Amino acid sequence: MHINTMSARPESPRSTSHCENCATECSTHTLRCEKCGHVSSRFTYRSRVAASALALFGGALGLHRFYLGQWRGVIYLLFCWTPVPWLVALVECIIFMTTDQRRWNQRYNHGIGNGHESARVLAVFLITGFLLIAGALITSLYIPFKAFSDLSGLQNQVRASQTLGKSAQRYIQQTGRRPSQLSDLSLPGAFTEKYGQHIQIVRGRISMQFDNAGNASAGELIMEPVIVGDDVLWDCSESTVPAVFHPNICK
Incomplete structure (x- = not known):
């Protein structure tokens, strides 16, 4: 056995x-x-509203994934310098908001509910987020456009000052004296109409006010004629406008 x-x-x-x-x-x-x-x-209850808000406003950093206890939020951090995490998080925000409350609780809260989270709150987050995004896009487009517009306006004024200086130089060479007023110079009517109010001539000393896109003062260009024989040189050292915007006739 x-x-x-x-x-x-x-x-x-x-x-x-x-x-x-x-x-x-x-x-x-x-x-x-x-x-x-x-x-x-x-x-720990994980709110659908909170997750949606974090995805909308901090999704590029993966904050919504960390909130849900998912360490794949690290991937968002690694690529936060690209627009990819933000776009993915925006889609996830929409998915979170459209998920049924019962399904949400089953997936993220072990089936335990904490009341019904109002869709109105989610809508406010979404609308606010889109307004912020639209504002950021408009600002990002406006700033370069404004800078380009200002630079273009200043360049036009530099060319105008070059035209003004050459006209004064011809006047001095032809008459042997310095101009005393703007009408002494042979300038097109359109030039005088556009820039005349910004130009002053006192005993041959020419000053021209530069405007930044016609709004803010960018400085004053002062051109002092220096007659050397038959040549006319221009001293612009007293100008307040940056030297980069001085015309070529300045020495």
Whole structure:
């Protein structure tokens, strides 16, 4: 007769805990007591509204994924310098907002609900986000356009000052004296109409006010004629406009 001397393997102890409310024995993996419905203090509710807002405003950094306890938010951080994480997060924001509350709780809250999160709040977040994005895009387009417009306006004034200086130079060479007023110079009517109010001539000393796109003062160009024999040189050292905008006749 064969006797089995092998002892039976001991059963692994069950991992249990007690309900904080009614002291009923529950599995440690259970977040809601089956008897009284009490939710364990270990449970953290993850809001659909909060996740949507984080995806909208901080999605480029993966904040919504960290909030949901998903460490793949690190991937967003690695590529945050590109527009890809932001675009992905924007799509995820829309998905979060359109997800049914019950499905959301089953996926991110172990089926535990915390009331109904109003779609109006989500809509406010979405509208606010789109307004901020639209404002940022408009600003990003306006700033370079404004800079280009200002530079173009200043370049036109540089060319005008070059025309003004050459006309004054011809007048001095032809008459042997310095101009005393703008009408002494042979300038087109359109030139005088456009720049005349910005130009002053006092005893041959010509000053021209430069405007930044016609709004803010960019400085004053002062051209002092220096007659050397038959040549006329221009001293622009007293100008307040940056030297980069001085005409070629300045020495």
